[in-house]
Amino acid sequence: MDKLAINGGQPIRNAMLPYGQQWIDGDDISAVIATLESSFITQGPAIQKFEQAIADYVGAQYAVAFCNGTAALHGACFAAGISTGDEVITTPLTFLASSNAVLYQGGVPIFADIDENTYNISPNEVEKKITNKTKAIIAVDFTGQPVEIDRITSLARKHNLVVIQDAAHSLGAEYKGVKVGSTADMTMFSFHPVKHITTGEGGIITTDSKAYYDRLVLFRSHGMTKDDGIMTKNDGPWYYEMHELGYNYRMTDLQASLGVSQMSKLHDFIEKRRTIAMQYNEAFSGMEGIITPFQHADTNSSWHLYVLKFKLDRCSVGRRELFDALRAENIGVHVHYIPVYLQPYYQNLGYPSGLCPNAENYYDNAITLPLFPKMTDQDVRDVILAVKKVYAAYYF
Numbered sequence: 001m002d003k004l005a006i007n008g009g010q011p012i013r014n015a016m017l018p019y020g021q022q023w024i025d026g027d028d029i030s031a032v033i034a035t036l037e038s039s040f041i042t043q044g045p046a047i048q049k050f051e052q053a054i055a056d057y058v059g060a061q062y063a064v065a066f067c068n069g070t071a072a073l074h075g076a077c078f079a080a081g082i083s084t085g086d087e088v089i090t091t092p093l094t095f096l097a098s099s100n101a102v103l104y105q106g107g108v109p110i111f112a113d114i115d116e117n118t119y120n121i122s123p124n125e126v127e128k129k130i131t132n133k134t135k136a137i138i139a140v141d142f143t144g145q146p147v148e149i150d151r152i153t154s155l156a157r158k159h160n161l162v163v164i165q166d167a168a169h170s171l172g173a174e175y176k177g178v179k180v181g182s183t184a185d186m187t188m189f190s191f192h193p194v195k196h197i198t199t200g201e202g203g204i205i206t207t208d209s210k211a212y213y214d215r216l217v218l219f220r221s222h223g224m225t226k227d228d229g230i231m232t233k234n235d236g237p238w239y240y241e242m243h244e245l246g247y248n249y250r251m252t253d254l255q256a257s258l259g260v261s262q263m264s265k266l267h268d269f270i271e272k273r274r275t276i277a278m279q280y281n282e283a284f285s286g287m288e289g290i291i292t293p294f295q296h297a298d299t300n301s302s303w304h305l306y307v308l309k310f311k312l313d314r315c316s317v318g319r320r321e322l323f324d325a326l327r328a329e330n331i332g333v334h335v336h337y338i339p340v341y342l343q344p345y346y347q348n349l350g351y352p353s354g355l356c357p358n359a360e361n362y363y364d365n366a367i368t369l370p371l372f373p374k375m376t377d378q379d380v381r382d383v384i385l386a387v388k389k390v391y392a393a394y395y396f
């Protein structure tokens, strides 16, 4: 048996492989340079082009770009009318932004536990958490696998709730053959460099509702309007009115032009992610101590993350040691995510530990493997070899 790098053996690779990374080519760079040389570097024509490209791709009527995905979620909470004391049901197994956006509006995040197979929020748990204060549901497509949006939507209809889909992981994914982005009242995508396409920082909301669209556009830019149909009067060409307390959450044209260029590659990026995920599935499916990602039959994931769950009762060490051993082999493994309510800030708000047992169990046993389109065949082989090496050393 090969000696583990953590015990002084030869690592599987010489340089650290990150868990995620952007893919920027010469034509992406040219697109940004062209914008830099144009008259507008912000609030120019690239924004509408990018919004249109995303709306067309996901099959939504409208798209509103923001400076990042978190600002976009904040905008969605504003547009949904979340305000002081309103309850919003969401998953604990997500990045902080999903529930922080509720807090920004004075709302109260209510955490519903995950399904132990898909790791997505469980519609049954959502139903149990609905009260007369519930205003919305923020559902996250964890790892790129869409949530059971039809069950969530039917609960929402019954109780008059707004459905916001946090699709930061699931651009290009499908639920029952329909692309994510047209299946909720509002859907958020992020363009952080580890996501499917990047604008450096960036986010967007897609929606079919003109009313939400109008509120999102107001919110993104100081709550300001120059629309004669809305203004109370018009003093002249310089005149504008502020109708809501908005923010400066605008995306620049530099970012949007990168986004337009990246969109032409999205199809290939997703195909590459799916191919790597299938290679991992094949490599790990016969290993008794490892649980590969379960895929619901109604979904076609776009594979933002690939997570292995380890059955630690068959292992001589804990998750931390497995993680450290893989890092020592220069595999940039990660853990997504710490259940949000376990964060000190949320604990201070009074959320108890043990609130969502499935999410906590997941967190104690999971490791995210590297997965991004620019990975070479050798990179994929290195990850597989490293997992098998560490498994052979610690499993019995």
Ligand SMILES: *Cc1c(COP(=O)(O)O)cnc(C)c1O
Binding pocket: 068, 069, 070, 071, 094, 095, 097, 098, 140, 166, 168, 169, 190, 191, 192, 201, 202, 203
């Ligand atoms: C990336 C991410 C966000 C926030 O996106 P930013 O663009 O980084 O602000 C929100 N939710 C989830 C689940 C994410 O992964």
